[in-house]
Amino acid sequence: MLIRNAEVAGEIVDVRVADDRIAEVARGLPGEASLDAKGAALLPGLHDHHLHLLALAAALDSVPCGPPEVRTPADLRRALASATPQAGWIRGVGYHESVAGELDRRVLDVLAPGARVRVQHRSGALWCLSSAGVEALGLDAGADHDGLERDSGGRATGRLFGLDGWLRERLPARGTPDLCRVGALLAARGVTGATDATPTNGRAELERFATLPQNVLAMGPLASGAEGPHKIVLRERALPTPEALEDEVLSAHRAGRPVAIHCVTRAELVVAAAALHAAGSHAGDRIEHASVAPPELVALLAELPVTVVSQPNFLRERGDDYRRDVEPRDRPWLYRCRGFLEAGVALGGGTDAPFGAADPWLAMQAAVDRRSEAGIALAEAEALTPERAFALFASAADAPGGPPRRVAPGARADLCLLDRPWKRARDRLDSADVAATVCGGAILHVRP
Numbered sequence: 296m297l298i299r300n301a302e303v304a305g306e307i308v309d310v311r312v313a314d315d316r317i318a319e320v321a322r323g324l325p326g327e328a329s330l331d332a333k334g335a336a337l338l339p340g341l342h343d344h345h346l347h348l349l350a351l352a353a354a355l356d357s358v359p360c361g362p363p364e365v366r367t368p369a370d371l372r373r374a375l376a377s378a379t380p381q382a383g384w385i386r387g388v389g390y391h392e393s394v395a396g397e398l399d400r401r402v403l404d405v406l407a408p409g410a411r412v413r414v415q416h417r418s419g420a421l422w423c424l425s426s427a428g429v430e431a432l433g434l435d436a437g438a439d440h441d442g443l444e445r446d447s448g449g450r451a452t453g454r455l456f457g458l459d460g461w462l463r464e465r466l467p468a469r470g471t472p473d474l475c476r477v478g479a480l481l482a483a484r485g486v487t488g489a490t491d492a493t494p495t496n497g498r499a500e501l502e503r504f505a506t507l508p509q510n511v512l513a514m515g516p517l518a519s520g521a522e523g524p525h526k527i528v529l530r531e532r533a534l535p536t537p538e539a540l541e542d543e544v545l546s547a548h549r550a551g552r553p554v555a556i557h558c559v560t561r562a563e564l565v566v567a568a569a570a571l572h573a574a575g576s577h578a579g580d581r582i583e584h585a586s587v588a589p590p591e592l593v594a595l596l597a598e599l600p601v602t603v604v605s606q607p608n609f610l611r612e613r614g615d616d617y618r619r620d621v622e623p624r625d626r627p628w629l630y631r632c633r634g635f636l637e638a639g640v641a642l643g644g645g646t647d648a649p650f651g652a653a654d655p656w657l658a659m660q661a662a663v664d665r666r667s668e669a670g671i672a673l674a675e676a677e678a679l680t681p682e683r684a685f686a687l688f689a690s691a692a693d694a695p696g697g698p699p700r701r702v703a704p705g706a707r708a709d710l711c712l713l714d715r716p717w718k719r720a721r722d723r724l725d726s727a728d729v730a731a732t733v734c735g736g737a738i739l740h741v742r743p
Contacts (some may be wrong), residue, residue: 296708296736299328301337302716303702308402310337312708315735320704329590329738331730333685335365336717339686339700340487341655341735345583345602345645346510347493348504350419352472353386354649359388360414361394362612368395374409382467387414388649393616398423399513400453413462417613418559420530422462432465439725441533451610457530460495471503477653478507482740484654484726485711486564487733488692489516490645491581492555494526508739510709514694517550524555524581537569544574554603559586561625568595574598579693584647585635587625593638602641602696605630605687607665608658609650614667632677632684634660643695644687656726659684663724678735681721708736 299517303310320455345571359379365371371394378385385407390398395406403412403425412425429435434451440515441458455462460689483487484510484634493500496515504511515521525547535543547554554577564585576599579634585603588596588614596603610617617629630635633672635642643659653656662684665675678686689699700706710733720728732740 296329296733296738297324297326297336297710298330298332298710299324300334301332301702301712302334302614303337305717306335306548310702310710312695312733315708317702317706317708320702329555330741332711332712332730333567334714335730336713336720337702338685338711338713338717339689339702339706340491340711340732342510343481343486343646343648343653343655343688343697344502344643344692344695345492345606345688346489346648346653347419347650348474348477348489348491348507349472350493350501351649351653352474352477354388354550355476356386356472358382358385358387359389361389361391363416364537365389365394365450369470371395372406374738375410375412375677379709380411383431384466385410387412389417390414390423391417391613391616394470400424400426400429400451403453411710416691417650418455422458423603424455425476429737433736436676449514455526456532462537474503474507475492478509479740480653481509482732482734483729483742484656485729485732486655487709487711487735487739488512490523490646490692490695492526492645494528494557496521508734508737509514510734511694514555517547517552524553524579525550526555526557526583527555529566531562534562534566537566537573538568541573544570548577553577553581555581555583555728557583559584561587561592562587564588564592566707568592571599571601581695582647587621587628587629587707588631588634589628590634591626593631593640594633596635596640597638602694603635603734604643604644604645604656604695605632605635606647606651607632607662607684607687608646608654610665611657611661612651613697614671614673616668617673618671628675629674630677631674632679634677636683641696642687642691644684645695651667654726655688656724659687662687681724684724685721714742 298310311319444454491513513528514523559566690697713732714730
């Protein structure tokens with residue numbers, strides 16, 4: 296492959312690819328062009344350092360139940376009524392309380408009378424079932440499980456916390472989610488690599504990921520065969536003892552695996568930082584989200600060789616809710632960017648798709664302008680330059696927050712070609728500017 300007239304590091308050059316590597320970068324290379332960049336920027340392909348591939352595939356076939364598509368009870372009623380059940384169930388995703396308050400079986404019964412409905416909260420931590428769904432699974436008379444909520448009379452409320460796998464085993468098979476659409480969606484946005492952050496990944500999931508055209512690094516349990524970090528999910532409502540968490544971190548390190556600890560509250564981040572200090576940090580250890588990170592906790596993280604993988608896109612997507620729901624003392628520390636970097640904490644970027652929009656460019660925009668959907672500024676002191684925002688998604692899969700990959704001889708040919716020079720692209724950071732995506736020397740996407 297020969298890409299002509301590409302802007303690389305501010306210069307117009309040709310780029311030759313041989314097999315899966317960049318062979319030459321120079322002016323006037325001989326040969327017939329495969330792509331003519333016409334002076335547009337040629338960048339390293341993006342790596343989304345935190346998303347959930349199979350959940351994203353399932354979400355593409357599900358009913359949106361929250362903003363921006365659904366904002367009112369009437370919107371939700373129409374969305375559920377127009378859905379086509381699959382294997383007898385309507386599957387909804389992305390719900391938030393701003394739509395119709397706390398969701399339980401009674402609310403769903405009003406919105407979708409008689410239907411078997413399951414709706415996932417946008418956090419991914421909660422599923423809510425209608426009464427028809429509760430009855431189909433026998434939850435009223437069934438055994439109790441951690442995370443299965445009951446009312447004061449012992450009747451299931453339809454709310455299931457952290458029971459994704461348990462619920463999946465009891466539902467009729469829907470077929471395997473189609474990853475082809477996911478691969479095409481990511482390629483259209485310049486994404487050549489992804490880190491799947493699902494904690495339950497096993498060998499079956501790893502085999503599915505291998506069908507994607509992108510490079511995939513997967514998290515998973517220690518015995519799963521996954522090469523990514525061992526994922527530990529902290530929930531403030533049921534935190535482990537410090538000793539138990541330290542033991543889990545040590546077990547992963549002894550197996551030669553880093554850990555990735557999910558932290559979305561101040562308390563969760565305190566517990567995670569304490570465990571890493573007690574166990575000793577391992578190269579590649581990560582904190583996922585660090586949604587609320589006050590200065591004293593950033594200082595604790597700076598003492599460790601640990602990386603934070605953040606999702607600044609949530610400022611855009613959820614910022615208006617944060618203004619209402621998050622304590623005023625925590626609002627300055629939401630999804631920090633510059634504060635981590637100035638403290639010496641490595642910072643990578645992820646979208647958390649499908650719980651966030653599967654578009655790294657939206658995350659870059661939010662890291663720069665720090666504005667909600669309504670245009671309200673959130674912690675403006677944490678803003679990054681466009682170049683630094685792009686770097687959140689330009690580092691290697693196993694080193695989020697590390698040096699950005701370069702378009703240079705010897706580098707793997709994972710490339711994102713824009714339709715304009717960087718000086719024009721940097722002012723908007725828009726996936727609409729992606730003209731072509733190349734992964735391992737193969738063209739994944741060319742915009743019509």
